[in-house]
Amino acid sequence: MKGGVxxxxxxxxxxxIAEAKASALVKAALLLDQAKMNRADKQAMVVALxxxxxxxxxxxxxxxxxxxxxxxxxxxxxxxxxxxxxxxxFKHGLTITDAALDALVNINLRLAEGFLENTGAIxxxx
Numbered sequence: 001m002k003g004g005v006x007x008x009x010x011x012x013x014x015x016x017i018a019e020a021k022a023s024a025l026v027k028a029a030l031l032l033d034q035a036k037m038n039r040a041d042k043q044a045m046v047v048a049l050x051x052x053x054x055x056x057x058x059x060x061x062x063x064x065x066x067x068x069x070x071x072x073x074x075x076x077x078x079x080x081x082x083x084x085x086x087x088x089x090f091k092h093g094l095t096i097t098d099a100a101l102d103a104l105v106n107i108n109l110r111l112a113e114g115f116l117e118n119t120g121a122i123x124x125x126x
């Protein structure tokens with residue numbers, strides 16, 4: 001992980017790389033949840049939203065790589081989730097609702113679970 005985003009070699013989609021992906025997603029989810037619990041700390045919200053956005057930009061970039069070891073449908077699902085996360089973040093910024101934050105947290109946690117189980121939980125719909 002460099003600068004708060006995932007730095008993943010697409011040739012290695014196994015443990016511990018899958019664990020690193022899951023860890024980055026869980027960390028982002030925790031930051032979002034903590035920021036939600038302490039809305040008075042606007043800087044914490046900015047950091048949490050920015051970290052999550054950077055993570056999802058990295059996921060989108062990885063998903064677009066033709067040599068990344070995932071089925072095309074999974075890559076498309078990751079790209080769609082990334083667009084959903086980006087759109088939600090840019091639309092609301094610091095005024096993001098608790099429900100929207102919960103959605104971001106849940107997306108991250110479910111995808112992290114998928115990486116750990118290697119079940120392809122990337123078939124989530126936004």
